[in-house]
Amino acid sequence: MTKPKRQMSLIAFMQAQNCSNYVGSWRHPSSMTDFTSPAYYQRIARTLEDAKFDMAFFDDRLAMPDIYGENHSETVANGVRAVKLDPTTVLMTMAAVTSRLGLGATYSTTYYEPYHVARLFATLDLMTGGRVAWNVVTSLNDSEAENFGYEEHLEHDLRYDRADEFLEIVTGHWDSWDDDALELDKQQGRFADPSKVRRLDYRGKFLRSKGPLTVPRSAQGHPVLLQAGQSGRGMAFASRWAELVFASYPSLEAGRKQYEFLKSAIENAGRDPGQVKIAPAVKIIAAETASQAQEQYELTKSLARPIDSLALLCEVLNVDFSKRPYEQPFSDEELAAVSWHSLRDKVIAKSGKKNPSVRDFVEYSGRGTLNEGPTFVGTATQVADQMQEWFETACDGFVFSATHVPGSYEDFARLVVPELQRRGLFRTEYTGTTLRDTLGIERPKVHTWDRAKQEVA
Incomplete structure (x- = not known):
């Protein structure tokens, strides 16, 4: 039997503001400015699903960028990520107009509680038919800490130590219910099998949580886990937990080395590297001709x-x-x-x-500029050539950060996606109903937590 040709994953990198991580994008003449309306996000969602993207996910911060000059005036005046809506709410507005597109949101392990996060994302996963991902972050700065009543954030490695416990609790709660725990037998008057619903009783150095979770398992088992740690400690965390690694490659050569390192680290952590996708962030400017693409690049570059x-x-x-x-x-x-x-x-x-x-x-x-990571510029053929070279040697797909919204996504969908499909590098139809189906990641089995040993049994 012939092995199916490997195909790339495509993920749209968004923010609950102007949807782009290139800050100057809001200044682009073609960028829409109704980003406080559901219609804005729903238009993008339809575009991405029509193009058969794997997923869209939202970055997030829990404070304005107000450390420069200890003041938020420059941030607000210049639109430097001054608006940040709650990403999970925005996610659900996009879910309402799609049926296959995966949807991810960033939530912090430093300033939220694990039971809350477990219940929130398990509920989102049920309400979307198994299409949700959680982008796990540890948070960065003192402004975020102050918004949550602290004077400063935890030290770098301690944040990851706490995050390990946080993930043990969240995944433990997601495994509270067996897949067949719900019975709903009206004749016998039996709602669920209590032997298939478990307490966690977790006791760690930083965190505690009892359980059981009040949310049953979803169609995909539990939400997909994203992670973007690039430091040594961050990559160790990703190797243990991530199912999709959001990477940062300064160049193709560096990317090849990082890809090999991460795959080896995942295997050394006792996991199947084939079940973990690694996708670097890229910006893409595509146009009908090379000269038009270059003009768009120069215009976009000037916005910073x-x-x-x-x-x-x-x-x-x-x-x-x-x-x-x-x-x-x-x-x-x-x-x-x-x-x-x-x-x-x-x-x-x-x-x-x-x-x-x-x-x-x-x-x-x-x-804050186009020089933060690679930018692929050109015609559909030229962009597809660059993507193919990276995909064949350094990644499993791409996290696409738009340079203006919604035009970047629409140009890519109209021009580049058909060329990738023609080459057999990208799907023409969704193959299942859940995000795991789309990513080609196995549905997780239920694992139980050994309360005496404080480890997964």
Whole structure:
């Protein structure tokens, strides 16, 4: 029997504001501005489902980027992610007009409680027929901490230690119910089999939770787990938990190495690497001709402003750049305290400086500009060529971040998707009803928690 040709996954990277992680996108002449209405998100959802995308998922932060200058005025005036709607609510507006598109939302393990997250996402999964994913984050900065009544966030590795316990609780609650626990036998008056519904009774260093969860299993077992950790500790976390890894590749060569490393780490964690998708973030600008695509690229590139980069860097690094001379190097102690380790390490590597300055962070991070990660520009054939080269050697698919909305998604769907389908690299129809069906990931079995040993049995 001939083995089916491997096909790529396509995920739309969105925000509950102007749906793009390129901040300047809202300034694009073609970008729609009704992002506080359900119609805005539903139009995008229909476009993505018509193009047979695997999923759309929402990034999130729990505070405005207000660390630069200890003030939110620049953020609000320049539209630097000043609006952040709750992603799970937006997700359900998109679910209402689709039947196959997967839908993911970011929720923090630092500022929410595991029982709440377990119940919320299990409910979302039931209400969408098994199409939901949870993007697991540990949160980054002191502004988020202050919004939840704390003075500062946990240290980097401690956030992941806590997140490990958080995932043990959430997945433990998702396994509270066996698939056949519900009986609904009206004649016998029996609602469910109590022997197939279990308490968790989890006791950890950081967290406790009793259970059982009040939500039965969904059509796909439980929501798909996304994770984007790029630091050493973050990748160890992803290797243990993620079913789809949202990666960041500075180049194809670096991507090949990271892809091989992550697949090996997943296998070393006792998991099947074939059951974990790795998808790097890319921006794509496609047009009818190469010259039109280049014109669109130059226009989009011109939309970025210096405040975009400065505000976003301060947000993720937890450092106020406004108080530092532009050329002054950071000390070893200051660099150790930076929140986002992988971005810090990227700037150090690209600048060649052990102690980079504010200028180095702005120039080499690419934060807030089109230089933050790869951008594929060209005709449908040219873009598909680039995607195919990456897919064949460095990834299982792509996380597509639009440069203007909804035009980027619509241009890609109209031009590039048919070319990928012609090459046999992307589906022409959905193969099932759940997100796991679409991703080609197995439905998880029910695992029980050994309360005496505090481990999965």
